[in-house]
Amino acid sequence: MTVRSTASKLVVAIGAVPREDDMRGVAGEMSARSRQVAPLATALAGRRDEQKRLRTALDDAAAGIPCAFLIHGEAGVGKTRLVRQVCDDARERGFTVLWGRCVRLSATEASYHPLLRALHDWAADADAAERARVLGSAATVEEFARGSIEGPRDGSGLFDALDAVIAAIAGGGPTILVVDDLQWADLASRDALAYLVAGFHRQSLALLVTYRDEDLVAAHSLHGWLADARRLPAVVELVLARLDQQEVQQQLRELLGRDPAPALLDDVVRRAQGNPYLTELLVQDLSPDAEQLTDRVSAALSDALLARWHRLSTQAREVLRILAVGGRPVTSTRLADVANMRDIDRATTAAALQDATDHGIVIDLGQDMHWFRHPLLAELLYATYSRAEAAPIHGVWAHELSLEPCVGVEELQRQSDLALHHERHGELRESLGASLRAADLAE
Numbered sequence: 221m222t223v224r225s226t227a228s229k230l231v232v233a234i235g236a237v238p239r240e241d242d243m244r245g246v247a248g249e250m251s252a253r254s255r256q257v258a259p260l261a262t263a264l265a266g267r268r269d270e271q272k273r274l275r276t277a278l279d280d281a282a283a284g285i286p287c288a289f290l291i292h293g294e295a296g297v298g299k300t301r302l303v304r305q306v307c308d309d310a311r312e313r314g315f316t317v318l319w320g321r322c323v324r325l326s327a328t329e330a331s332y333h334p335l336l337r338a339l340h341d342w343a344a345d346a347d348a349a350e351r352a353r354v355l356g357s358a359a360t361v362e363e364f365a366r367g368s369i370e371g372p373r374d375g376s377g378l379f380d381a382l383d384a385v386i387a388a389i390a391g392g393g394p395t396i397l398v399v400d401d402l403q404w405a406d407l408a409s410r411d412a413l414a415y416l417v418a419g420f421h422r423q424s425l426a427l428l429v430t431y432r433d434e435d436l437v438a439a440h441s442l443h444g445w446l447a448d449a450r451r452l453p454a455v456v457e458l459v460l461a462r463l464d465q466q467e468v469q470q471q472l473r474e475l476l477g478r479d480p481a482p483a484l485l486d487d488v489v490r491r492a493q494g495n496p497y498l499t500e501l502l503v504q505d506l507s508p509d510a511e512q513l514t515d516r517v518s519a520a521l522s523d524a525l526l527a528r529w530h531r532l533s534t535q536a537r538e539v540l541r542i543l544a545v546g547g548r549p550v551t552s553t554r555l556a557d558v559a560n561m562r563d564i565d566r567a568t569t570a571a572a573l574q575d576a577t578d579h580g581i582v583i584d585l586g587q588d589m590h591w592f593r594h595p596l597l598a599e600l601l602y603a604t605y606s607r608a609e610a611a612p613i614h615g616v617w618a619h620e621l622s623l624e625p626c627v628g629v630e631e632l633q634r635q636s637d638l639a640l641h642h643e644r645h646g647e648l649r650e651s652l653g654a655s656l657r658a659a660d661l662a663e
């Protein structure tokens with residue numbers, strides 16, 4: 221890239237570094253909560269080991285051993301929240317935090333947006349002397365960057381400029397650079413980060429990058445970047461799993477201001493499966509004394525869960541609704557059999573399943589068993605059918621299930637499922653028969 225084209229890109233970029241509020245409209249499909257960094261009103265549940273690891277690495281960084289963390293997990297699992305907590309604690313220990321957040325854009329690419337945003341926010345808070353030390357004679361980040369590009373440099377001017385500013389900030393004291401939601405970063409920012417990490421030397425700098433791993437379809441351009449990054453010695457990976465039952469209890473205690481009723485805890489664990497964001501939405505309007513969840517799902521929760529499903533093709537959406545009627549994990553062959561009886565050919569079902577898996581909506585549980593990553597989505601999709609619409613699909617599931625006798629626990633499960641599908645198909649006698657067989661097997 222020539223200096224001129226880099227410069228013009230930068231001018232476009234810095235001329236239009238959008239405020240995050242402006243970006244929501246552009247992004248169009250950000251989920252209901254617009255992925256705001258949540259206020260830290262409640263204490264973090266769990267994540268002790270993760271905080272410890274990060275704190276140790278930050279202490280090393282403060283001593284001149286830089287590090288880069290790739291923190292990943294599914295949407296809503298708490299990546300931003302963890303990093304926020306760690307940064308707040310570090311700030312109290314004297315760290316400077318540069319916070320860059322990437323935004324999902326559809327048609328435009330705002331080059332260097334997260335990095336420039338982070339530097340803007342830093343410049344807004346820094347005192348005049350510190351700003352002058354870091355930016356030299358420039359009064360603003362824009363001026364500095366423009367000068368760096370237009371000065372006597374070779375083509376890599378902007379990388380050097382960003383590198384130099386960040387190094388200068390870190391020269392003044394231990395610094396954390398956060399890049400949140402890297403899956404949406406523009407290519408220029410990713411290159412600049414690779415450049416920064418590859419050039420790590422004795423700096424008091426830690427880079428904390430987060431990304432949603434479920435969003436990365438096989439062809440996502442971030443894979444290549446990650447593969448290269450993982451080969452660098454300073455790079456460490458941190459995977460965030462869902463919260464366990466005890467941690468959900470802890471989260472609910474914070475949210476409700478009291479210990480949750482045991483049935484409520486069970487209900488939340490069953491439906492949100494330890495995803496803290498879904499847990500939050502499930503209990504959003506609940507009275508602290510509630511013994512159980514209501515069946516009603518809030519609009520925010522439904523929007524959050526359905527957003528991805530809406531992005532699939534029409535046929536893939538229908539295949540997933542059929543899967544939802546099935547009510548439990550199934551093999552791709554059985555799903556294809558059922559969908560086939562609903563006039564969806566096998567190739568279409570296979571493509572739909574692949575698409576849904578790529579989008580992180582469905583997961584392969586092993587042995588070709590497929591189910592929704594968030595079982596709550598199955599509930600919501602099921603509710604998109606009226607009783608009358610769902611009835612014939614239950615009939616097809618009942619028919620398919622009746623073809624394959626099993627043994628032991630699986631047979632008990634099959635008879636219970638048959639009872640339910642027959643009942644919802646309006647075949648009460650068959651339903652009763654299956655219930656009785658299930659009861660016999662259970663003894």
Ligand SMILES: Nc1ncnc2c1ncn2[C@@H]1O[C@H](COP(=O)(O)OP(=O)(O)OP(=O)(O)O)[C@@H](O)[C@H]1O
Nearest residue numbers: 258264265295296297298299300301432471496497
């Ligand atoms: N360990 C936790 N304890 C309590 N609440 C949590 C925890 N982790 C996350 N939360 C809450 O759950 C919600 C989702 O968390 P967060 O935004 O950090 O998720 P995320 O992984 O960054 O999601 P996304 O991929 O959408 O950016 C937030 O409101 C946050 O406060």
Ligand SMILES: [Mg+2]
Nearest residue numbers: 255299300400
């Ligand atoms: Mg986040």
